[in-house]
Amino acid sequence: MNFRYQNPTLIEFGQGKISEISSLISKTKRVLVVYGGGSIKSNGVYEQVSKALSSFVWFEFGGVEPNPTVETLNKAVVFARENQVDFILAVGGGSVIDGSKYIANAFFYEGEGWDILEGKHTPTRALELGAVLTLAATGSESNTGAVITKKQTKEKRFFHSAFSYPKFAIMDPDVLKSLSQRQLANGVIDSFVHTCEQYLTYKHGLLAQDYYAEGILRALVELALSFDNRDDLWYANLMWLANQALNGLIGLGVPQDWATHYIGHELSGLYGIDHARTLAIIQPNLLRVLKEQKSEKLLQMGENVFKLENNTVDNVINTIENIYKTLGVDLKISSYTEDKDIKEKVINLLIKHGFTHFGEKGTIDSTVVGQILDKSI
Template identity: 70%
Template sequence: MEFSYLNPTQIEFGQGKISSISSLIPKDNKVLFIYGGGSIKRNGVYDQVINSLEGYNFFEFSGVEPNPTKETLDKAIKLAKDEDIDFILAVGGGSVIDGAKYVAHSYYYEGDGWDILEGKYISEKALPIGAVVTLAATGSESNTGSVITKAQTKEKRFFRSVHSFPKFAVMDPSVLKSLDDRQIKNGLVDAFVHTCEQYLTYKQGRIAQDNYAEGILRGLITLANSVDNRDDLWYANLLWLANQAFNGLIGAGVTQDWATHYIGHELTGLYGIDHARTLAIIQPNLFRVLKEHKAGKLLQMGENVFRIDTTDPDIIINKIEELYKSLDIDLKISDYTDDKEVKEKVIPLLIKHGFSKLGENQIVDTNIVEKVLDKSM
């Protein structure tokens, strides 16, 4: 068990914490304030941010999509360069924060920012980022990852960099109250699958990481079971659980999976399906195809998370699927698209992106992906 663990992001958690922005960004910095659509103007977050930026020289960039596109973000890069920006403030969910990371890394690069996603350019520095979280799902506010879509080719790619850690993350649970049921339930699923990708592999003897992961999973199940009775503490727990699911801690020194995510990314890029919903579609069927390889961890999850004593991994897979159904998630690709050639499009994209072998054991090849997609149609 060998690893290096770093998480330098300062967390400001609690109601009213947006006002702390003024003490977290140097006063002499020129700030690029990046956000998505109009939701932050409707729920009062925009006004709080503007008040916190009083006295700063700042510029606004809006319109970052739920699946942030290169095409939109390239405009933000130009604005940042034209105005000699020193600091990026991302206000939104994971998509806005991911987009800010792309802008921050592209700022010092004279070529096409998409080169970062394709691994043609490895950045050695990036603009500093601060995040105000308005959606609990991805943990992007305190991790190194970023997922960006190229609308022109319908490709969805990711990159990671130690320079992507936000300097700070402001997490006010009361902001989540303005979200609709679909966004809340998507966030629950996203956090649940993030945890599973690091946990549901094979037994590795990582006692702390296993126990942390199982605690997060139990917590998310508790929230899923009470999703219709949300109070202040419910929102606070979701916001923190989603952060803990993917801030690097439970994955430290652990061999991880992520096959569900890579397949799901292609489905979102091609068909615009909500990211969390692609995960819910693919994950149970991937487990069914790989149940012999994942049986040990599935049964451990059954015992320690679902409190089920069984020797049949199918029972645990079904429990996971039932959880997603209880959140009103449609679990077939055909629920979202009439395209009959999903396999013929997804598999070549995976190969193109260097993902011909996936999973913790690198055994998820194109034949297995085809079986998973067949079960998912």
């Protein structure tokens, strides 16, 4: 039980909190507001942000994609430099916040920004960053991670930077009410799998992390089962649970997996499938292939999270899969692409990106990935 923990992000959580922006950024800062497809202009968020920034010098850059591409983000870096901004305000979900982390970390780097994703450059400084969360899923508003896609090569990579912690995160659950059912379902799934990646490994005896993870999972199951009866508290709970799933706390000092994510990232990069849906497709089949390795924690999950009367490994995995089906997710890759070379392409990209032996015990290699994909296609 050995770890270091610090989370410097200030969180302003609750209805009407967007107005707090004006007190959280120095008036001397030149602010770049980064957002996605423009939904913030129809749901009232843009207006609230504009009002809060009325006494600031600020600029805007829109059009960040759901799987943010380095091609778009490099344009934002140039725009930020041209306007000499010194603070980035990300207004959106995980993709916008991840993209803003890239902009912030690439701003002072004279080389190709993709070097950060390739591990060829480690940032030593970055622009300051704040976030207004409009979609609950990734926890990116208070962690160091970011996932970026290179459209040219259909690669999806991730990076962590100590400079990527937002200075603050505004979390107003009311903004979730304008999201589609698909986006909300994705948020529940994303948060669920994030938690599982840090929980469904092997017995380790760190009780706080285990039981806190189980509490998050139980709550997310409740949200999935009450999906059609959403009230104010439903949205507030989703926003907070998504944050808690990936703010670093439940992963302290424990073994972590992330294999579902590594495989899912390649599928998302290749075929543009929603990130959460790639996770829902891959995770149950990964658990089936690795059920002996993960049996202790799966049974613990069946007992403490699902309260199964017939608590078997197979029943736990089927229960997880049924949650995703309840949320309306199609769980076959072939439903999203007609490509016949899925397995070969995914395995080759994993090898290219250095994932030859991964998972919590390093037991997932190309053969195991092939078995998982055979069940998923």
